[in-house]
Amino acid sequence: MILGAIIGYLILVASIGLVANRLLRGTGEDYFVASRSIGAFVLLMSLFGTHMTAFAILGASGEAYHSGVGVFALMASSSAFVVPVVFFVVGTRIWRIGKEQGFLTQVQFFRHRYGDDRFGLALFLVLVALMIPYLLIGVMGAGITLSEITEQQVPQWMGGLLVCVVIAIYVCSGGLRGTAWVNTFQTLVFGLIGVATFWVVSQRMGGLESAMQKVAGVSPDLLIRGEKLSWVKVISYTFVPLSVGMFPHMFMHWLTAKSGKAFKSTVIFYPVCIAVVWIPSVLLGVLGVVDFPGLQGPAANSVLVRMVSLHAPGLLGGLLAAGVFAAIMSSLDSQSLSLGTMFTHDVVRHYGLHDKMSEKQQVMVGRAFVLLVLTVTYLLSLVVQRSIFKLGIWSFTGFAALIPLVIAALYWKRSSRVGAWLCLLTVVVGWVYFYIQAGKIPGYTVFGLMPVVVLTVTSSLSMVLGSFFFPNAQSDH
């Protein structure tokens, strides 16, 4: 039943990509940014689906199992505020400049803004390096989820392979239009399945009120934020969602908007989408302590799967698996396409074949790179250790700390290429230093603050000081 639901679901999403292929005009702009034709609803759904990973379903419930409802404050309501503000402040302006200048990638924007080819290359390398662990999380997460949900009947390598093959089909055939359509469908799937799972499980436990009373009896500390999640930690976590301002896949989706108006719904309704997905996940994690007490460490990530197996086995288990796959694929597809786009335009076209590639060849090269990215990611997922999940969290830290780059590029005319270089170097050096420190000291913080806060503040200072002391000879903005 579970495997049947997953395979049925995967066939369905691959079909959506194949339908989108019929609308493909064969031009680079159509394949890479859907001819900038995406309307308000699909933009909201595709941006939200791209941002939410499997963590929002499995990881959030696992964290809530250990830390209680405070997880919602830490990760959900902080994103509910920060992400729409970043879309409002950064996304809208990037869309307008991208449309005016015909940009398809982040690197093209920064190269043009600071007039420095080597900076563009350095930024490209940093963005790719930060994206690799993020991609690996998706592929490895699919393998682990499928294996756990089917009680180890399906090996881990199979889940990752299935996801990579299906993504390759719909991304290569449908381009960004196909990806946006599939993401819209997948976002609706994992949102609805999360709510349905929560409803069924809480009803089987005697209703939400009664189930939560049981939690209050067993672990009352899970119903408050508590001292474990101090307000300093809560503030620290608000820096993490700043990463959306520098994710290459978010940048790519912004460029697809049909008009500036399309952003309005996204800016307004994003917090509602966050609430709909995160409330069921967090509450189900907390309810898990009643039926499955004593889960240690990462074992709690399977609490949702265990709850469904206990209270609603069969079809709901299959649907939950499909929901988790939807959350994983809706991020992985955009990430692999954005890397494919960057390789095509920032390396192949920029360094050798700028005027020599036809529109058709651009699409072919883009597809080839998407396949390459997925193949390399899949092969890496077979050899790296599970500790890569920790590296994934650090990927967000790196992207968040790069936010001064885009803010200064858009809003500060005096920001200079030296400032941009210093900002980038500060992030690279600081990231490596903090990563090593965190490896040595569990729960590492800097005066109680997460490294992302210190790194973002220092990279901002580097940008300001570099631009102040080494201004550009002539402003090119």
Add this chain to the structure above:
Amino acid sequence: MSTKAKSWTTGLVLMVVYLLHVDFGAGQNGSLVWGMPVSLWYHVGYCFLVVFVMVGVVRWAWPLDEGDDR
């Protein structure tokens, strides 16, 4: 109101909303209301507060021109 004044006012409003994310008192209240603890209700309410604020910000201080919205 000038564009600059609008930008500053919007920034100020957003800063106040950001500060409200810290739930000092409510975060420690585990009493159940309709099955959910008050600490969680606070943040669910916060999400909807952000919706209302963003409606105002979009209407009042939208950064793009009319031509961009077509």
